[in-house]
Amino acid sequence: MASAIRNDSTLRAKVLVPEKLSPDGLSLLKTSLDVDERKGLSADELLSIIPDYEALLVRSETKVTAAVLQAAKKLKVVARAGVGVDNIDVEAATKNGIVVVNSPSGNIGAAAEHTIALLMSMARNIPDASSSLKSNSQIFANSTVHLVGLIVARLAKGLGMKINAVDPYASSAVAASASVTLMPSLSVLLPTADFLTIHTPLIASTKGMISTAELAQMKSGSRILNVARGGTVDEPALLAALESGHIAGAAVDVFATEPPSPDSASAKLIAHPRVIPTPHLGASTVEAQENVSIDVCEQVLQILGGALPRSAVNAPLILPEEYKKLQPFVRLVEKLGSIYTQHYGSAENPLSNRSTFDLIYEGEISGMNNTKPLFAALIKGLTSPISNSAGLNVNIVNAELVARERGIIVNEKHSRDNPSHSYSSLITLVATAAKNTAKEGPEPQGHEYDQIISGTCSESQPLISRLDRFATSFVPEGTLLICHNFDSPGKIGVVGSILGKEGVNINFMSVAPVSKGKQQRTNEGQVYDEALMILGVDKAVDESVAKALVHEGGVLSASVVSL
Structure with missing residues (x-):
């Protein structure tokens, strides 16, 4: 990359x-x-x-x-x-x-400290210094603080508080290590809370998550804190609960509108005598x-620099050690997809006439559980050569969306059986298509067959090991000419002569014979001796050259692939 x-x-x-x-x-x-x-x-x-x-x-x-x-x-x-x-x-x-x-x-320590500071201030009426010894001041050891999240748990535990929490992403082991009891839902947690403190991002599912119904479930005289995001607590509902006396107090560091507009619910909360407001100070330490x-x-x-994100909100988490193992195969799979579109496709139908693919992992690579980067690489490879994909940045963030919009279905398969090959890892792309709808050749029109491309990595270098029925070995890079021809003497010379007339130099050539047992036969049972010539050339090749190879050079079909 x-x-x-x-x-x-x-x-x-x-x-x-x-x-x-x-x-x-x-x-x-x-x-x-x-x-x-x-x-x-x-x-x-x-x-x-x-x-x-x-x-x-x-x-x-x-x-x-x-x-x-x-x-x-x-x-x-x-x-x-x-x-x-x-x-x-x-x-x-x-x-x-x-x-x-x-x-x-990065700022959870500061936010947790501010939460505890507000909790103590609210519990002991510290802002109202002239009446700090009022009879309703609370000693909060043995009180129960309920968290939506686990961020302040350890600090609260140090104050002698019982900690219950709702956190859909926390494991029971992590919670137990912080002496936190995980509750199954808000409806179970709320009725016993002395203090409720919020620690969630503002997303569609958390907007207004604490509203009239939730506040009504809390016991009379309880208190609520929000040092997370404005909007997670329904501010008009909180005002009403404070006015009725059901909620005894609130400490709020974040508001739905910042700065609050006059006469807004945010402004009324700031002015309320039982609210301790602060101006979004939770993460404001140096x-x-x-x-x-x-x-x-x-x-x-x-x-x-080409690495995967570690804290992306719109991409799956890939651990660094996982990505290090996958990275060479990410390049390989992108090449497999690009070769497929360019070799099998046509101007009218770039993705051939199938949009369902099998991506088969064999050997060591089959043991990888998180293959999202490989899926994304395939979608990028399949779509990048298509003209209407120009400017589309396909990556791990949007690969599933792009596949869905274009009707591309990928079945990922992990084969842990004893492989029939000698590679430590092998990845195969398989698509079933009607043969010969766009290519010339000896096979019968309309015959169904599998379009197959296999590859591996040798010391992090991608290698293509199979194209359809042909065993090969070449590095997928630069401009390639892939010629399907009868395996007869003189073909290499004819192809070289045509390319020479066009000023095209051949950098490398790989001749791929048909794999044993996969020869094509005529209706009379005659076996075709076929081969692929994979030519690495030094510059872009016009489609007219590929057509000349077919009509003048006796090649059955030729495709130009740019990688």
């Missing part, structure tokens, strides 16, 4: 930073990228300049809309220096193959800002 980080300073990838970020992270980028700090951009200004950039780093102010992402033809990654990504249209980014990353762990800046800048460097 070619790196986007280049030594020539005039060609270095460009990064746009429209908000203030810690200089520690930016200094990492500046060693190999062109970093353009442009604070205070209007929406129109951002839209006009974004086509020039490969990466965009934001915090919470910049709105990364669908229009911005559509205009960003070079953009590979949007990085959010923080946890929430509600200011980024993640769905639009996915459609355009743009990775969205955040920093889920250390936290440095952590998230360094984290997202490191991710930008890795993604522009």
